[in-house]
Amino acid sequence: MSTHWFVLLACAAANPGLAQAxxxxxxxxxxxxxxxxxxxxxxxxxxxxxxxxxxxxxxxxxxxxxxxxxxxxxxxxxxxxxxxxxxxxxxxxxxxxxxxxxxxxxxxxxxxxxxxxxxxxxxxxxxxEPVPEPEIRSHSLSSTAAKCNITLQCLVPGGERVNISWRRGSPMRDLGDQERYQLSPDGRSLQLSLPLNPLASNFTCTASNPADQKSISPDLQSICQSSRTAPRPCHWKAIFVGVFLGLQICAIVLVNLLHRKMP
CATH class of the missing domain: 2.60.40.10 (Immunoglobulins)
Known part of the structure; x- marks a missing residue:
């Protein structure tokens, strides 16, 4: 027996872990x-x-x-x-x-x-653990008569160990065009710029772990319509200022009337 094999056998005998993987x-x-x-x-x-x-x-x-x-x-x-x-x-x-x-x-x-x-x-x-049901929150950006510009946020209650992914179409495929679909670094928020007529595609958020997954597809038609009809923040500010000024005018008129009635 050569010295090489003798050394290998001696090492294996001294450490059985080397002999069996x-x-x-x-x-x-x-x-x-x-x-x-x-x-x-x-x-x-x-x-x-x-x-x-x-x-x-x-x-x-x-x-x-x-x-x-x-x-x-x-x-x-x-x-x-x-x-x-x-x-x-x-x-x-x-x-x-x-x-x-x-x-x-x-x-x-x-x-x-x-x-x-x-x-x-x-x-x-x-x-x-089973994946919780995901939820969608939408935020309107600057929708016009021709385009719908919104951000969709996919939320999973207590889903710190859950992966989030977005896909589009039916059958579903990758997002593709980055000019119209922009994904946040954490993959949870999707910013869209879509033509309204016709509405280009549907989008699906999937929450998953290695053993389970749940999906949700928001109703883009309703979201885009509501984003066009809902008052924007600047409109709310104008409404608030108008109501405040109206109340002030009413208060001034009321005070003048009371002063006139006093002897």
């Missing part, structure tokens, strides 16, 4: 209250004898969840955090129901075949 993990996303299916894929031509499932949440402790055998489904501890939420979907698939946030973690499956070969497969499950 960590098991690759398949990423799985789940939604709170939903369910996921974890399915192992044995090597072709090998018949599965048993599958042992374990779970680790990253705290250092690993618990044995279940064992699939020809006799069925066995649970070492039915009173663990999963209780009745685990099912044997088939000989190689574990279903987790009524997902909870603390179900996130690493699930490992040890597959034992009839030819006495052991395979390890792992899944990294992340459970997300």
């Amino acid at each position: 960590p098991t690759p993990r398949r990423h799985v996303n789940g939604i709170l209250g939903g369910s996921v299916l974890l399915s192992v894929v044995p090597f072709p031509g090998r018949k599965v004898r048993t599958v042992e499932w374990s779970f680790g949440a990253g705290t250092g402790d690993t618990i044995q969840l279940a064992e699939f055998t020809s006799a069925g489904f066995e649970r070492p501890n039915p009173k663990d955090q999963f209780q009745q939420r685990l099912e044997m979907h088939n000989a190689t698939s574990l279903r987790i129901k009524a997902l909870q946030l603390d179900d996130s973690g690493v699930y490992e499956a040890r597959i034992k075949t009839t030819v006495s070969i052991v395979e390890d497969q792992a899944f990294l499950l992340t459970v997300y």
